[in-house]
Amino acid sequence: MTEPSPNEFQELVKGFFEQIPFNQQIGLEMRNLDLEALTLSAGFELKPQLIGNIWKNILHGGVIATALDTVGGLTAMVAAYQRMGDVHWKEKASRLSKLGTVDMRVDYLKPGRGEHFLCEGSILRAGNKLVVTRMELSNDKDELIATGTATYLY
Secondary structure, eight states: OOOOOHHHHHHHHHHHHHHOHHHHHHTOEEEEEETTTTEEEEEEEOOGGGEEETTTTEEOHHHHHHHHHHHHHHHHHHHHHHHTTTSOHHHHHHHHTTOEEEEEEEEEOSOOOOSEEEEEEEEEEEOSSEEEEEEEEEETTOOEEEEEEEEEEO
C-alpha cells in the first residue's frame, strides 16, 4: 500500500477525529484542515451536558481545555506526520499512535458564553520528537474565550 494522497490523508485525519469517543460525547467536529498552513479547526454546539455554571449558562472549563487539547493534538499529529518526511507511512502511523500531551497551558479569557464554539490550532514548532501548538477557542460572536499552548511528544 502506498502513502495516502493529501486528500486521502485529510479524510484519514477526519475519520480518526470522528472515532474518538470523547469528541462524540461533547459534539466536537472537525471543520477544516489546511495541510500547507498546518492549521486545523473544530467546532461544537452548546448543550446542557457541557455547562459548568448552571446559573449563567457558561461552558465548563474542562470542556474548553478538552477542545483546545484535542485540536492541538491533532494539529501536532499532522505536523509530525509531515515532519517525518520519507519515512514509510506504517512507521509514521506507529510513532503517531504514541503521540501524547507533555504540557499544556490554558488561559481562560472570558466566560464560555455562546451557542456555537470554534477551536483553531496552529503549529509554533515541529521538531524530531516534540511539536508545540497554539490553540484558540472563540464563540459565535467571534469573542476569544480561551487560548492554549501545548507540547506533544511523538
